[in-house]
Amino acid sequence: MTVLVGYVPTPLGEATLRAGVEEARRRAERLVVVNMSRDDVLVDAHRAGPDDLDRVERDVAELGVDVEVVRIEEGGDPADALIHAAHERAASVIVIGLRHRSPVGKLIMGSTAQRILLDARCPVLAVKEDGG
Amino acid sequence: MDNISALLGGFADVITPVNLLIALLGVTVGTAVGVLPGIGPAMTVALLLPLTYGLPVEQSLILFGGIFYGGMYGGSTTSILLNTPGESASVVTALEGNKMAKTGRAAQALATSAIGSFVAGTIGTMLIVLVMPQVVDFAITLGSPEFLAIILVAFVGTAAILGSSRVRGFAALLMGITLGLVGTDFVTGQQRLTFGSPFLADNIDVIVIAVGIFAVGEALWVAAHLRRRAATVIPVGRPWLSRADWGRSWKPWLRGTALGFPFGAIPAGGAEIPTFMSYLTERRLSKHPEEFGKGAIEGVAGPEAANNASAAGTMVPLLALGLPTNATAAIIIAAFMSYGIEPGPLLLTKQPDLVWMLIASLFIGNFFLLVLNLPLAPTWAKLLRIPRPYLYAGILFFASMGAYAVQGQPFDLYLLLALGFIGFAMRRFGLPVLPLIVGAILGPLFERHLRRSLQTSGGDISGLVGGPVALVCYFIILGVLVWPLVARLRRGARGDDDDADHGGDDTPSGPVSTSTTHTWEGPGS
Numbered sequence: 001m002t003v004l005v006g007y008v009p010t011p012l013g014e015a016t017l018r019a020g021v022e023e024a025r026r027r028a029e030r031l032v033v034v035n036m037s038r039d040d041v042l043v044d045a046h047r048a049g050p051d052d053l054d055r056v057e058r059d060v061a062e063l064g065v066d067v068e069v070v071r072i073e074e075g076g077d078p079a080d081a082l083i084h085a086a087h088e089r090a091a092s093v094i095v096i097g098l099r100h101r102s103p104v105g106k107l108i109m110g111s112t113a114q115r116i117l118l119d120a121r122c123p124v125l126a127v128k129e130d131g132g
Numbered sequence: 133m134d135n136i137s138a139l140l141g142g143f144a145d146v147i148t149p150v151n152l153l154i155a156l157l158g159v160t161v162g163t164a165v166g167v168l169p170g171i172g173p174a175m176t177v178a179l180l181l182p183l184t185y186g187l188p189v190e191q192s193l194i195l196f197g198g199i200f201y202g203g204m205y206g207g208s209t210t211s212i213l214l215n216t217p218g219e220s221a222s223v224v225t226a227l228e229g230n231k232m233a234k235t236g237r238a239a240q241a242l243a244t245s246a247i248g249s250f251v252a253g254t255i256g257t258m259l260i261v262l263v264m265p266q267v268v269d270f271a272i273t274l275g276s277p278e279f280l281a282i283i284l285v286a287f288v289g290t291a292a293i294l295g296s297s298r299v300r301g302f303a304a305l306l307m308g309i310t311l312g313l314v315g316t317d318f319v320t321g322q323q324r325l326t327f328g329s330p331f332l333a334d335n336i337d338v339i340v341i342a343v344g345i346f347a348v349g350e351a352l353w354v355a356a357h358l359r360r361r362a363a364t365v366i367p368v369g370r371p372w373l374s375r376a377d378w379g380r381s382w383k384p385w386l387r388g389t390a391l392g393f394p395f396g397a398i399p400a401g402g403a404e405i406p407t408f409m410s411y412l413t414e415r416r417l418s419k420h421p422e423e424f425g426k427g428a429i430e431g432v433a434g435p436e437a438a439n440n441a442s443a444a445g446t447m448v449p450l451l452a453l454g455l456p457t458n459a460t461a462a463i464i465i466a467a468f469m470s471y472g473i474e475p476g477p478l479l480l481t482k483q484p485d486l487v488w489m490l491i492a493s494l495f496i497g498n499f500f501l502l503v504l505n506l507p508l509a510p511t512w513a514k515l516l517r518i519p520r521p522y523l524y525a526g527i528l529f530f531a532s533m534g535a536y537a538v539q540g541q542p543f544d545l546y547l548l549l550a551l552g553f554i555g556f557a558m559r560r561f562g563l564p565v566l567p568l569i570v571g572a573i574l575g576p577l578f579e580r581h582l583r584r585s586l587q588t589s590g591g592d593i594s595g596l597v598g599g600p601v602a603l604v605c606y607f608i609i610l611g612v613l614v615w616p617l618v619a620r621l622r623r624g625a626r627g628d629d630d631d632a633d634h635g636g637d638d639t640p641s642g643p644v645s646t647s648t649t650h651t652w653e654g655p656g657s
Contacts, residue, residue, distance in 0.1 A: 037362040042214065043516040073361040076519065079595035
């Protein structure tokens with residue numbers, strides 16, 4: 001069993017990662033950090049660079065948690081990719097970050113977080129930026 | 133002095149709130165499509181052409197001129213930040229620009245390209261004012277045989293000089309001429325290549341051809357091919373230049389302008405060759421040759437000035453002769469025709485206000501572009517986050533709407549789809565798109581001049597070689613066609629033809645674009 005974190009290179013992503021580390025310690029499980037970037041855009045702001053992922057791996061390992069960093073670069077849907085990864089690695093919990101979205105923004109773009117909450121087969125821990 | 137006062141008159145016409153808004157809209161749209169790889173100003177103008185039927189001709193030309201200039205600015209942003217040239221004219225910019233960005237000098241690279249573009253655009257537009265009327269005075273004395281020869285130069289130039297292989301270039305050109313021939317013969321009234329369809333009897337509209345080949349072809353190509361991993365954005369602050377950067381930039385700007393303008397003005401010169409030549413010149417003249425390949429500012433400043441100056445140069449044959457030298461200019465010619473204005477040497481005499489207003493709007497658009505691009509470059513880079521499916525769904529929507537709007541016939545939609553598949557196949561097999569468009573637009577004009585000269589000479593072939601201008605043109609054509617053969621023979625005689633040079637590929641930008649940057653095989657220019 002593992003704890004799966006959806007990581008993005010933003011303050012919210014760092015907060016999500018911290019919550020994931022805590023959760024992995026509490027459950028004494030392996031931590032899987034997933035960074036997803038879409039392949040149908042030229043630039044994805046959610047893509048974490050190699051340096052970034054190396055740093056995450058080092059920091060978490062220093063905290064004494066067993067960690068695996070996964071980068072997914074295929075597909076156009078982060079929600080699908082995350083749920084699939086969670087299924088593959090038998091995740092006992094998924095940790096994701098929740099952004100504040102305006103009603104219009106939600107109407108047009110939909111919400112990745114919402115899709116994960118509805119479709120995941122395991123519990124989901126949602127983290128907000130302020131208050132961690 | 134006449135030119136200057138006429139230009140001032142043009143400024144007086146263009147400075148109305150509505151015209152300024154249209155110019156602003158044009159340069160904004162132009163920058164946006166310039167930033168996005170695969171979507172160029174030519175495709176955009178083709179897509180917008182049917183939508184501007186409702187506008188007065190002046191305003192739609194201001195819009196298109198703005199898009200044309202804007203595309204040249206926008207292309208550099210993607211080159212620098214992503215190493216993916218937004219336009220084929222910005223391929224060279226990526227060489228040094230992306231290296232600069234990777235060493236944390238993205239802001240300076242963007243600044244030198246924006247200011248260089250402004251300098252080159254302003255000088256280039258001023259040169260239009262000075263050169264164009266002289267060319268018109270000369271062109272008015274030319275008859276049909278001379279025009280026939282000049283169009284032939286444009287044909288051979290676009291087919292043989294641009295692109296990777298002559299055979300492919302000529303194949304594309306012949307496809308274009310064939311498409312241009314569909315319809316009713318204007319002398320005898322015979323139907324040609326219509327297959328008995330009444331819809332084809334009235335020629336294929338150039339808009340349908342352009343939209344099909346550029347927009348639908350590109351959309352199909354992207355749908356079939358281009359999935360690739362997203363890149364990480366290189367963060368940039370506000371673009372600025374230090375005193376040292378200014379000192380290193382201003383000479384490359386001026387040299388780039390000097391190289392770009394004449395190349396834009398000759399048929400089939402384009403922006404690719406002068407940008408590459410400017411890069412080579414800067415590398416040779418630089419006081420810091422060791423920086424080249426690691427992010428030298430001269431390597432960004434020169435080519436960026438060259439591509440904008442060539443955009444300005446394009447306007448000279450476009451306005452003086454009615455000859456397009458790149459894809460966007462070809463579509464602008466089609467726009468003139470759709471308003472019932474005959475582009476050619478008489479344009480300046482018949483529509484002086486229109487011409488001077490267009491040129492004045494280019495000055496103003498150029499200024500807007502500097503204001504839009506210098507502080508906002510990081511914002512433009514955000515456009516790259518738009519998922520491709522959304523983008524291309526929008527393009528296909530506009531393409532279908534535009535094709536349908538031409539005549540209100542469902543038949544045009546089938547034609548659009550068929551042409552889209554041709555466009556897709558051309559990209560698949562590496563055929564350049566520009567010769568097809570040039571062939572389709574100039575083909576009918578070519579035929580008209582050919583038959584007119586033959587009619588005046590009573591069917592005598594010698595009537596085609598009338599006057600020194602025609603002779604010079606035919607010598608140029610002969611040179612372009614024969615030179616690669618001669619060069620190959622000489623190389624063969626020296627016995628060192630070890631480089632497998634298939635198809636006479638002597639475009640200088642070839643090796644650069646394939647080895648060091650990711651080129652986007654789209655309708656760039």
